[in-house]
Amino acid sequence: MNFGFNEEQKSLGETVAALLADFPALTGPDPAQARDPAVWRALADLGLFALLVPEAQGGVGLTLVDVALAIEALGAGLAPPIAASTLIATDIIAREGTAAQRETLLPRIATGDVRIALAVMEDGQGYDPAQVRTMMGGNGVTGVKILVPDADIADMILVVARVDDRVGLVMLSRDARGVAIRHHADIDPSSGLCEVTLNGAAVMDGALIGHAGSGDVISRLMDAAAIVYAGMAMGIAARMLDASVDYAKTRVQFGQPIGAFQSIKHRCADMAVAVEAGRSAAYYAFWTAAENDPDRSRAASMAKAYCGEIARDVCNETVQIHGGMGFTWELGLHRFLRRAKVMEHGFGNHVWHYERIMAQTLAARAVVADARAA
Amino acid sequence: MDFSYSPQEEGFRADLRAWLADALPSGWGETVFEPEDEDERAMFRLAWEKKLHAGGWSGINWPVEYGGRGATLVERAIFAEEMARVGAPEGLNIIGHNLAGSTILRHGTEAQKQYFLPRILSSDDVWCQGFSEPNAGSDLASVRTRAERRGDRFIVNGQKIWTSFAQYSQWCFALVRTDPDAPKHKGLSFLLIDMKSPGVSIRPLRQISGECEFNETFFDDVEVPVANIVGDINDGWRIAMTTLAYERGPEDALGRQIRFSQELDKLIGTVAATPRGDAMLIDDPIVRQKLARAVTQVEVMRLNAVRTFSKYLNGDDRGPDASVIKLYWSHAAQNMYEAAMDILGPTAPIAAPDPLSAGGGRFQLSYLQSKAFTIYSGSSEIQRNIIGERMLGLPR
Numbered sequence: 001m002n003f004g005f006n007e008e009q010k011s012l013g014e015t016v017a018a019l020l021a022d023f024p025a026l027t028g029p030d031p032a033q034a035r036d037p038a039v040w041r042a043l044a045d046l047g048l049f050a051l052l053v054p055e056a057q058g059g060v061g062l063t064l065v066d067v068a069l070a071i072e073a074l075g076a077g078l079a080p081p082i083a084a085s086t087l088i089a090t091d092i093i094a095r096e097g098t099a100a101q102r103e104t105l106l107p108r109i110a111t112g113d114v115r116i117a118l119a120v121m122e123d124g125q126g127y128d129p130a131q132v133r134t135m136m137g138g139n140g141v142t143g144v145k146i147l148v149p150d151a152d153i154a155d156m157i158l159v160v161a162r163v164d165d166r167v168g169l170v171m172l173s174r175d176a177r178g179v180a181i182r183h184h185a186d187i188d189p190s191s192g193l194c195e196v197t198l199n200g201a202a203v204m205d206g207a208l209i210g211h212a213g214s215g216d217v218i219s220r221l222m223d224a225a226a227i228v229y230a231g232m233a234m235g236i237a238a239r240m241l242d243a244s245v246d247y248a249k250t251r252v253q254f255g256q257p258i259g260a261f262q263s264i265k266h267r268c269a270d271m272a273v274a275v276e277a278g279r280s281a282a283y284y285a286f287w288t289a290a291e292n293d294p295d296r297s298r299a300a301s302m303a304k305a306y307c308g309e310i311a312r313d314v315c316n317e318t319v320q321i322h323g324g325m326g327f328t329w330e331l332g333l334h335r336f337l338r339r340a341k342v343m344e345h346g347f348g349n350h351v352w353h354y355e356r357i358m359a360q361t362l363a364a365r366a367v368v369a370d371a372r373a374a
Numbered sequence: 375m376d377f378s379y380s381p382q383e384e385g386f387r388a389d390l391r392a393w394l395a396d397a398l399p400s401g402w403g404e405t406v407f408e409p410e411d412e413d414e415r416a417m418f419r420l421a422w423e424k425k426l427h428a429g430g431w432s433g434i435n436w437p438v439e440y441g442g443r444g445a446t447l448v449e450r451a452i453f454a455e456e457m458a459r460v461g462a463p464e465g466l467n468i469i470g471h472n473l474a475g476s477t478i479l480r481h482g483t484e485a486q487k488q489y490f491l492p493r494i495l496s497s498d499d500v501w502c503q504g505f506s507e508p509n510a511g512s513d514l515a516s517v518r519t520r521a522e523r524r525g526d527r528f529i530v531n532g533q534k535i536w537t538s539f540a541q542y543s544q545w546c547f548a549l550v551r552t553d554p555d556a557p558k559h560k561g562l563s564f565l566l567i568d569m570k571s572p573g574v575s576i577r578p579l580r581q582i583s584g585e586c587e588f589n590e591t592f593f594d595d596v597e598v599p600v601a602n603i604v605g606d607i608n609d610g611w612r613i614a615m616t617t618l619a620y621e622r623g624p625e626d627a628l629g630r631q632i633r634f635s636q637e638l639d640k641l642i643g644t645v646a647a648t649p650r651g652d653a654m655l656i657d658d659p660i661v662r663q664k665l666a667r668a669v670t671q672v673e674v675m676r677l678n679a680v681r682t683f684s685k686y687l688n689g690d691d692r693g694p695d696a697s698v699i700k701l702y703w704s705h706a707a708q709n710m711y712e713a714a715m716d717i718l719g720p721t722a723p724i725a726a727p728d729p730l731s732a733g734g735g736r737f738q739l740s741y742l743q744s745k746a747f748t749i750y751s752g753s754s755e756i757q758r759n760i761i762g763e764r765m766l767g768l769p770r
Contacts, residue, residue: 001383001448002376003677003684009375065375245766260769262755265762272761273701280677281670287375302670354666355659361669362656365642 003283005069012051013069019046020077026190027078029332034190035080037153043083044112052090057106063290064091064224068231068283075232076239078339081149081191082115084228089116089158091224091289092169096210096217104206105171117154117174118225119145119196120347127345127352129218134161136170136208140178140200149346151194152181158209159198160218167218169209176202188338223297225347226304227289230282233311236340237278240311240318241271243333247322264321271314278303278310298360305353308344315340379452386449390456393429403461412585416466416542423465423497433471433495436479441492447683451628458632466542468629470494470501474547476620477564481605481613490545490566504534504548504567504591505614512756514549515558515611519593521550521565523600523607528552528565530573530596536750540576540589543569548593549614552607562610564617566602567593583742619692621751622700624679631675634707637740638672641665641714644733648718655719664713671706678702694765697757704747704754711741 005013019042020026025033043049051067053059067087074083090109093101108114123146125131134143141161151157151174159170172179178201184193210217245268248259258264285303288296315337319326326333348356379387399406409415426432435450436442445453465471475494478486493499510517519532530550540546546567553561567574573596578586605613620626642665648655655661682695715722718732726735748754762768 001379001451001680001684002687003681004688005375245768248768257769259762262759265768266755266758268766268768269701269758269761272766273698276681276695276698277674277678277702280681281674283375283681284377284677287377291378293377302673305666306670306674351663354663354670357666357669358662361642361666362646365639365646 005283009066009069012067013073015046016043016048016070016073017077019043020073020079023077027332027335029329029335031188031190031335031338034078034335035153035192039080040082040115040153041112043079048083049086049090049112050110052087052094053106053110054094054102057094057102057110059106059110064227065283065286065290068286071228071231072235072238072282075235075343077235078190078335080153082117082153084232085118085149085154086114086116088118088221088225088228092158092209092217092221095292096169096220098206098212100206101171101209114156115150115154116171117148117151117157117194117196118221119148119151119157119159120221120225121145121147127348129160129222130167132160132162132167134159134198136161136163136168136203140202141170141172141198142178142200143198145196145198147184147346148194148196149342150192151196152183152192157196158221159196160221163208163211166211168211169217169221170203171207171209172198172201172203178202186342188335188342190335191339191342193342219297222347223300224289226300226353227282227285229343229346230278230285230300230303230307233307233340233343234275234278234282236336236343237271237275237307237311237314240314240333240336241268241275244268244271244314244318244321247325251323258321267317267321271317274310274314278307281306298357298364301348301353301356301360304348305350305357308340308353309350311340312344379448383446383448383452386445387452387456390431390453393431394456394460394462397425397429398460398462408463412587416539419463419466420497420500420542422463423467426465427496432497433475433491436475436491436495440479440487441495447687450625451680451683454628454632457629458636461636464633465497466539467494467497467500469503469539469543470497470499470545472626472629473503473617473621474501474545474566477547477604477613477617478566480616481564483601485601486566486604499544500539500542502537502540502543502546502569502591503617504537504546504550506536507533508535512753514614515562517549517551517562519548519550520554521552521563521598523552526600528563528598528600528603530565530567530593530598532593534591534593536579536588537576537591538588540569540591541578541586545569546574546591547604547617549610552610556608559611561608562614563607564604564610564613565598566604567596567598568602571596571598573597581743582745583739585743618752619696622696622757623692624682624686624696624699627675627679627699627703628683630703630707631672631679634675634703634710635672637737638665638668638710641668641710641717641733641737645717648732650719655717661717664717668710668713671709675703675706694760697752697760698765700751701754701757701761707747708744711737711744715741 023039050059051062055061154174157172161170178199180197182195186193248264249257251258281303285299288299325331409418433442434445434453438444507517521528521530548565552563573594575592576589578589580586646656714737721732724731
């Protein structure tokens with residue numbers, strides 16, 4: 001038993017962080033300047049998208065726990081959301097895809113030639129993927145998906161839809177007939193949130209992912225996405241903590257650095273505790289996903305609920321500690337606040353995930369009670 | 375990263391499970407519980423601790439030469455998990471095991487280790503902690519209890535306060551002033567004091583829970599052999615910092631986490647069995663949100679402790695991370711008991727043995743007890759100073 005990362009895993013995180021730092025516009029004040037297509041190519045050239053691809057399909061064959069710190073760095077660096085979406089889709093295809101799907105898609109993902117957006121939510125249906133109304137039938141896929149990050153720059157879209165009275169996953173080409181994309185007006189324009197209207201969207205043969213399997217593909221998708229988003233949220237939180245501490249050391253008022261005042265020092269300490277607590281939840285969840293541990297869904301929901309709340313709190317405190325500067329456009333803290341808010345609502349907010357934790361906890365208790373009775 | 379266990383570790387677990395199945399009273403946790411009376415409960419816990427020792431389960435990761443089992447930190451964690459699984463009783467000599475023992479192991483002389491450590495593990499010696507004084511709380515380094523050296527003895531005069539379990543203790547480790555002229559951190563020493571010494575007296579202090587776990591302890595010309603100093607004279611602050619690192623560290627947190635997770639499980643069981651109107655209390659979405667948040671925070675307590683364990687296993691030193699652990703669990707546990715009182719609803723104020731008390735009234739006592747968590751072993755304000763200054767490098 002060891003709850004620590006090895007040198008390769010740490011080094012991967014540092015490499016991704018250093019690469020993103022070469023694109024200062026990503027975290028600059030203007031979100032409109034933050035969607036540089038060169039970032040995707042640089043991440044692909046680094047080999048990021050080959051990491052989760054099995055060796056048989058030309059990848060490195062790593063697991064989610066190996067890339068946890070790299071994902072944290074994607075969050076901290078406000079990387080384009082399509083990078084995270086593609087990693088999540090890779091995990092699903094590698095684990096749940098048919099042999100043909102793996103052979104067709106994974107080698108092209110590994111080289112960075114396929115960007116995949118994730119389309120789950122629909123208007124009026126809340127966060128629950130079980131409630132989707134989008135249908136796949138003989139005439140293709142029909143329905144309206146909302147809040148799809150980076151759908152406009154994706155090559156493919158993985159859509160949650162009803163298929164044969166079940167909820168399944170369908171892979172569509174963004175250029176397919178019957179696919180229309182509209183940008184949302186939203187709080188974080190750098191997330192590229194889009195509405196995707198599917199009007200009998202054309203589906204290729206073999207587009208259903210994991211449909212023949214145990215029916216667990218949707219929970220795997222929600223868990224993997226929740227965990228990746230939790231990891232990115234901790235990247236943002238840790239970066240904001242660092243910014244707060246740096247500012248508290250250098251900003252002088254009343255003749256001393258404001259960090260010497262306990263009102264500021266203690267807030268920073270509380271943020272540091274929250275960041276460590278969130279990381280404990282997130283890292284454990286990454287491990288459960290890598291091992292497909294029976295505790296995976298509960299751990300994923302804990303991580304998403306808790307890390308989302310922590311990132312929100314730390315961003316809020318960071319703006320407050322920076323005072324008037326914190327509220328300026330120019331300093332750019334708002335970029336992290338905005339991204340954290342969008343991620344908080346992606347793949348289930350804390351309320352949805354806390355309910356899921358409770359359902360899992362009660363189900364586990366029932367199993368124990370049954371075992372005792374038997 | 376790997377949360378799985380090796381075959382040796384699983385073997386350790388199997389041995390422990392088999393032993394526990396025999397050692398616990400039959401019906402334990404279902405029809406048989408700890409005594410209600412405070413003194414009887416203390417003696418029950420002492421007897422359980424001695425039973426563990428007789429079975430070879432005391433001092434799991436202490437060296438064999440001092441009576442321990444010589445096991446790894448991971449096995450220490452497994453031990454904690456298995457105790458939780460069966461809801462085993464707590465011990466009485468927690469301060470002896472976690473603080474006195476750990477400090478003597480790290481800084482004691484060979485003679486001190488040979489004498490004291492096996493007696494701690496067997497609970498022949500129960501220990502209490504003489505740190506706080508009426509005018510030295512958060513400002514611990516300003517303790518005034520004096521120890522004057524006369525030949526081969528120290529003569530100790532002064533008063534300690536909040537000395538938990540002093541009434542059951544054979545020994546006390548105390549932070550005392552040996553040089554009143556030195557700067558306050560530089561004139562302190564760490565003494566081991568026999569509680570049977572002439573001149574030691576205690577007076578119980580009643581707590582907000584109504585219990586009398588802690589005391590005032592008075593030292594009136596108490597003679598302590600010079601051989602009972604840990605570390606050098608006037609080097610007591612450094613020794614005390616080791617004690618505090620253990621008091622706030624992952625071993626302590628893991629033991630507590632188990633109690634909290636058991637209490638939370640009982641809370642969920644109570645809520646699931648409590649009718650509310652035409653439905654059950656567990657069906658209330660607000661109740662479910664509060665419970666799930668508590669489930670998450672109690673799980674994070676465990677993960678924080680295991681993560682810090684792993685840092686130590688991988689060779690990192692004990693540092694301000696202990697304050698992170700303590701600050702987290704203390705507030706999370708308070709939140710949980712506050713949530714319990716909210717969730718139980720209108721009958722939450724009704725106490726045992728009133729037949730209408732919710733959950734047998736058990737959560738009331740824990741709620742009251744939880745108020746101490748953010749005060750003892752360094753108040754939250756002190757932990758935040760430590761984290762701010764030593765971990766984040768903020769100016770003093």
